[in-house]
Amino acid sequence: MSYVTIDQVTKSYDNQVVLENISLTLKKGEFATLLGQSGCGKSTLLRSIAGLEGVNVGSILIDGKDITNLSPRQREVGMVFQSYALFPNMNVFDNIAYGLKMKKVKNIKSRVNKMIELVDLIGKEESYPHQLSGGQQQRVALARALVMEPKVLLLDEPLSALDAKIRKSLQKELKRIQKELDITTIFVTHDQEEAMTMSDRIFVMNKGKVVQSGAPSEIYTTPANTFVAKFIGNYNVYSMEVFHKLVRSSELKGDEVAIRPEVLQLVSPGEDCPDLQENWGIKGVIKDVTMTGNVLRYEVEADDSYFHVDYLHHRGLMFEQGSRVQIIVPKKECIVL
Amino acid sequence: MRKIKKQKIYLLALLLPFIIFVIGFEIGPLVAMIKNSFYADDGITVTINQYITIFKSKFYLSGIKNSLIISLVSAVISVTVAVIAAYSFTKFSSKIQNRLLMIANMTSNFEGIPLSFSYIILLGNNGLFTLLFAQLGWDLFADFNLYSWTGLILVYVYFQIPLAVMLIYPSYQGIKKQWKEASSLLGGSKASFWFRIGIPVLLPSIVGTFTILFANAMGAYATAYALVGSNYNLMSLQIASLVASDVTLKPQLGSALGVLLASTMILAMWFNERMMRRIRRDLR
Numbered sequence: 242m243s244y245v246t247i248d249q250v251t252k253s254y255d256n257q258v259v260l261e262n263i264s265l266t267l268k269k270g271e272f273a274t275l276l277g278q279s280g281c282g283k284s285t286l287l288r289s290i291a292g293l294e295g296v297n298v299g300s301i302l303i304d305g306k307d308i309t310n311l312s313p314r315q316r317e318v319g320m321v322f323q324s325y326a327l328f329p330n331m332n333v334f335d336n337i338a339y340g341l342k343m344k345k346v347k348n349i350k351s352r353v354n355k356m357i358e359l360v361d362l363i364g365k366e367e368s369y370p371h372q373l374s375g376g377q378q379q380r381v382a383l384a385r386a387l388v389m390e391p392k393v394l395l396l397d398e399p400l401s402a403l404d405a406k407i408r409k410s411l412q413k414e415l416k417r418i419q420k421e422l423d424i425t426t427i428f429v430t431h432d433q434e435e436a437m438t439m440s441d442r443i444f445v446m447n448k449g450k451v452v453q454s455g456a457p458s459e460i461y462t463t464p465a466n467t468f469v470a471k472f473i474g475n476y477n478v479y480s481m482e483v484f485h486k487l488v489r490s491s492e493l494k495g496d497e498v499a500i501r502p503e504v505l506q507l508v509s510p511g512e513d514c515p516d517l518q519e520n521w522g523i524k525g526v527i528k529d530v531t532m533t534g535n536v537l538r539y540e541v542e543a544d545d546s547y548f549h550v551d552y553l554h555h556r557g558l559m560f561e562q563g564s565r566v567q568i569i570v571p572k573k574e575c576i577v578l
Numbered sequence: 579m580r581k582i583k584k585q586k587i588y589l590l591a592l593l594l595p596f597i598i599f600v601i602g603f604e605i606g607p608l609v610a611m612i613k614n615s616f617y618a619d620d621g622i623t624v625t626i627n628q629y630i631t632i633f634k635s636k637f638y639l640s641g642i643k644n645s646l647i648i649s650l651v652s653a654v655i656s657v658t659v660a661v662i663a664a665y666s667f668t669k670f671s672s673k674i675q676n677r678l679l680m681i682a683n684m685t686s687n688f689e690g691i692p693l694s695f696s697y698i699i700l701l702g703n704n705g706l707f708t709l710l711f712a713q714l715g716w717d718l719f720a721d722f723n724l725y726s727w728t729g730l731i732l733v734y735v736y737f738q739i740p741l742a743v744m745l746i747y748p749s750y751q752g753i754k755k756q757w758k759e760a761s762s763l764l765g766g767s768k769a770s771f772w773f774r775i776g777i778p779v780l781l782p783s784i785v786g787t788f789t790i791l792f793a794n795a796m797g798a799y800a801t802a803y804a805l806v807g808s809n810y811n812l813m814s815l816q817i818a819s820l821v822a823s824d825v826t827l828k829p830q831l832g833s834a835l836g837v838l839l840a841s842t843m844i845l846a847m848w849f850n851e852r853m854m855r856r857i858r859r860d861l862r
C-alpha cells in the first residue's frame with residue numbers, strides 16, 4: 242500500500258518542460274531521495290508536492306487523499322529549505338513554535354521542548370538565528386517542520402551549505418531522527434554519495450524525468466542506462482564497437498558496456514592474465530594517478546580509450562605514471578546497456 | 579608597520595574636506611546655537627532666562643505643540659501610505675519599479691516655495707480646482723481651506739510620501755520569498771506572515787523613516803512660510819522671525835527655541851529606537 246503517490250505529473254514554465262510525466266510511489270516511513278544534476282527538476286518536484294508550485298497535468302496523493310489542488314497550509318507536509326529560511330526576528334523557541342501557534346494547539350511548550358531535545362539544541366532556546374552556526378540553524382529548521390508532525394517531510398538539499406564534517410554528522414543524525422519518528426521523507430541532493438548512505442530508495446532524475454529507481458545497491462550495481470552508470474558510479478562506459486576492439490572479442494552484444502572502476506585490476510605486462518575464461522586482458526599505459534582520501538585512482542590509456550581503475554590506498558602506489566600495465570577485466574562485471 | 583601608518587595618513591587626508599565640512603557647517607553652528615541660547619538679549623550676561631521665557635509664554639508653547647502635532651500627523655500618514663505603496667511597487671516588473679522610483683525621487687525634491695505656490699494655484703481660494711468645482715456645483719471642497727491645518731498637513735504629506743517610499747522600498751528586498759513559503763507550509767495565513775514576520779523585519783526601516791520624516795516636518799520652513807506666512811504658529815516660523823525678521827531681532831531666544839527643536843528630534847529618535855528594540859529583540 243503506497244503512502245505517497247505521484248501520478249503522471251507534468252509541469253512546464255513558459256514552454257520549457259521541467260517535469261515530464263513523473264510517476265512514483267513511496268511506502269510509509271520510507272526515506273526516498275531524488276538524485277540528479279543541477280536543473281533536472283528536483284526542487285520543482287519537491288515544491289509541487291509541497292504546493293508551492295502548481296502542476297499542469299497529473300495528481301499527487303498522500304495517505305489516500307488527493308492533495309493536488311490544496312494550498313500548502315492544508316497539505317500536512319513539512320519542508321526544510323537549503324537556505325534554512327528561519328524567521329530572523331524570532332528566537333529558536335518561537336521559530337519552532339510558529340506552526341503550533343498558527344494551529345492554536347495546546348501544550349505548545351512541551352511539544353517544542355521535546356523537539357529541541359530531539360535535535361539536540363537544549364540551551365539554545367533563546368538564541369536568534371544569526372547567533373547560530375549553519376548546522377544549528379539547519380536543526381532548528383528541521384525541528385520547526387517536524388513539530389507539526391507532518392505526514393511527509395520534504396528536504397531540499399538541506400546539508401549542501403555545510404562543510405564536509407558537519408555534513409557527515411548531520412546526515413547520521415537526520416537518519417536517526419527519521420527512523421525514530423518513522424516519518425516518510427523525500428530528500429533532494431545532487432551528491433550521489435549522500436544519496437547512497439541515507440536512502441532506502443533512490444529516484445535518479447535527468448532532464449525532468451525519473452530515469453531509474455531502486456535501492457541504493459541496486460542502482461549502483463545495475464544501472465539502467467548510460468546516464469545512471471556515469472552519474473552514480475563513475476562507471477567506465479564504452480561503445481560496443483570500441484569495446485570489441487579493446488578486448489579483441491565480440492562475445493558481448495548490445496550498444497554499450499559499463500564497468501565499475503573498482504572491479505578492474507592492474508598487473509605488470511609480463512605477468513600472465515589470470516584465467517582467460519573469466520577475464521579479458523587489455524594492454525595500456527598509466528597516464529595519471531590521483532588520490533582521493535582512501536582511494537587511489539589510476540587513469541590508464543589503451544588504444545585511445547581511457548580506463549579508470551580504483552584501488553584502496555592501503556597497498557601503496559603500485560605503478561608509476563608512464564608504466565606499462567595490463568588491465569584485467571572480469572567478464573561477469575561488464576554491464577551491457 | 580610604517581607603511582600602514584603612511585596609508586592611514588593618506589586616508590585621513592582624503593577625509594579632510596568632509597571633516598572640515600562637518601565642523602564648519604554642522605558642529606560649529608550647533609555649538610554656537612547652544613552657547614547663544616544661554617545668553618541674555620544683550621549678548622553678554624549668561625543666563626537661562628531665554629528658556630524660562632519660552633516655557634512661560636503661551637505663544638511659544640503653542641508653537642511647539644503645533645509643530646509637534648503637524649509633524650507627528652504628517653509623518654504617521656506618510657509612513658503608513660508609503661509602507662503600502664512601496665509594497666505595491668515590488669509587485670511590478672523591475673523596469674516599471676525603476677520608473678516609479680524615479681517619479682518618487684523627483685516629487686520628493688519638490689517642496690518649499692514652488693510646492694506651496696502650486697498648491698495655491700490649484701487649491702487656493704481662487705485656485706483652479708476650487709473655481710472649477712464651484713462652477714460644477716460640487717460642494718465637496720466647499721469647506722476645504724488650503725490655508726488651514728488640513729491644508730498644511732496635505733502639503734506636508736505631499737512632499738513626505740515620496741521620500742518615505744524611497745526610504746522604505748529597499749527594505750522590501752530584504753524579505754525573503756522562502757519565509758513566506760515556510761510560513762504558509764506551517765499553516766500561517768498571509769496576514770499572520772505580515773503581522774509576525776514581514777512587518778517586524780521592516781520595522782527598523784519604518785522607524786528610521788518615521789524619525790527622518792518627523793525631523794523633516796519639524797524643520798520645514800519655506801513650505802509653511804509660503805503657504806500660511808506668519809499667520810500660523812509653528813516653531814520653525816517663530817525661530818525664523820526671531821533671527822531674521824526686520825522688527826524684533828532676538829537671536830538668543832531664537833537659539834533657545836532652536837535647541838528645543840533639536841532636542842525634540844533627538845528625543846523622537848531615542849524613543850523610536852527604544853520601541854523598536856522591544857519588538858525586535860534579536861537586534862542588539
Ligand SMILES: Nc1ncnc2c1ncn2[C@@H]1O[C@H](COP(=O)(O)OP(=O)(O)OP(=O)(O)O)[C@@H](O)[C@H]1O
Pocket residue numbers: 254259277278279280281282283284285286431
Ligand atoms: N520560477 C521559474 N520560472 C522559470 N523556470 C524555472 C523556474 N523555476 C525553475 N525553473 C527551471 O526549471 C528547471 C528545473 O529547476 P529546479 O530548480 O527544479 O532544478 P534542481 O534540480 O532543483 O536544480 P539544483 O540542483 O540546481 O537545485 C531549471 O531549468 C530551471 O531553470
Ligand SMILES: [Mg+2]
Pocket residue numbers: 283284285397
Ligand atoms: Mg534545487
